[in-house]
Amino acid sequence: MPSELSPIDKAKYVAARRAIDYVEDGMRVGLGTGSTAVWMVRCLAEMVREEGMMITTVATSSATAELARSLGLDMRDLDEVRWLDLTIDGADEFDPGLNLVKGGGGALLREKIVATASDQMVVIADRSKYVDRLGAYPLPVEVVPFGWQTTKALIEEMLTNVEVMGRSVDLRRDGPEPFVTDEGNYILDLRLRRISNPAQLSLILNQIPGVVENGLFLDICDVAIIGNSDGTVELRDIHDGTIEHERVDLIDGDNLFVDVVD
Numbered sequence: 001m002p003s004e005l006s007p008i009d010k011a012k013y014v015a016a017r018r019a020i021d022y023v024e025d026g027m028r029v030g031l032g033t034g035s036t037a038v039w040m041v042r043c044l045a046e047m048v049r050e051e052g053m054m055i056t057t058v059a060t061s062s063a064t065a066e067l068a069r070s071l072g073l074d075m076r077d078l079d080e081v082r083w084l085d086l087t088i089d090g091a092d093e094f095d096p097g098l099n100l101v102k103g104g105g106g107a108l109l110r111e112k113i114v115a116t117a118s119d120q121m122v123v124i125a126d127r128s129k130y131v132d133r134l135g136a137y138p139l140p141v142e143v144v145p146f147g148w149q150t151t152k153a154l155i156e157e158m159l160t161n162v163e164v165m166g167r168s169v170d171l172r173r174d175g176p177e178p179f180v181t182d183e184g185n186y187i188l189d190l191r192l193r194r195i196s197n198p199a200q201l202s203l204i205l206n207q208i209p210g211v212v213e214n215g216l217f218l219d220i221c222d223v224a225i226i227g228n229s230d231g232t233v234e235l236r237d238i239h240d241g242t243i244e245h246e247r248v249d250l251i252d253g254d255n256l257f258v259d260v261v262d
């Protein structure tokens, strides 16, 4: 393990390192977005290079696509590949049922499309992302720019009728300007503090005209790998109902910084 990493990066790294064990030769793999996913893309590229594997990848954001290409991974459009064997992605929050909040990096729409098109989704995260109940992390909702203030008002009105603890809605900004997603949309961050019924909320949100998609990923994730800074991981498999603990075997000289274009 690169020794100069901070505890949080070590945790992300071991989760990412363990996740690539799910990748088999010939697979079509969805690549997530965010700092944990960056570790995974680096680990995957190194494994593909060292073991001469044939892997086709689809990225969930332009940032991930750029990184994956710079590392020599075979990157395709989803329309070319159509269906994926596996997607590995990070999350902003996940609960014991492996329901997720995603979109902190603004890529929730492509992330949800790619994860839904995959036979299996593996989430990788440090322990801080694991929560008893979703909602502490603001829920990102992607909306079309046209009439976004009306859409925001409709969401605020809808929130008065659902069981949440907070109800403020903020337009995500990139400096003084609205943050713009890869699909040219805006993001509204919903500060709900506690989401009592994620399925109901997701359904109602997606019925509002102007809402493109929300960051709740329900019944999509199969396995969560929680990384710890001591080099161990916890694997939670929602189908087997198992929780396993392992130490990640790292080969001395894991060389993840080679060929990385920052």
Ligand code: 5RP
Pocket: 032, 033, 034, 035, 036, 037, 089, 090, 091, 092, 101, 102, 103, 104, 105, 106, 107, 108, 111
């Ligand atoms: C991006 C996401 C990311 O997966 C999520 O924000 C986690 O990112 P990180 O690994 O940097 O904590 O959903 O839209």
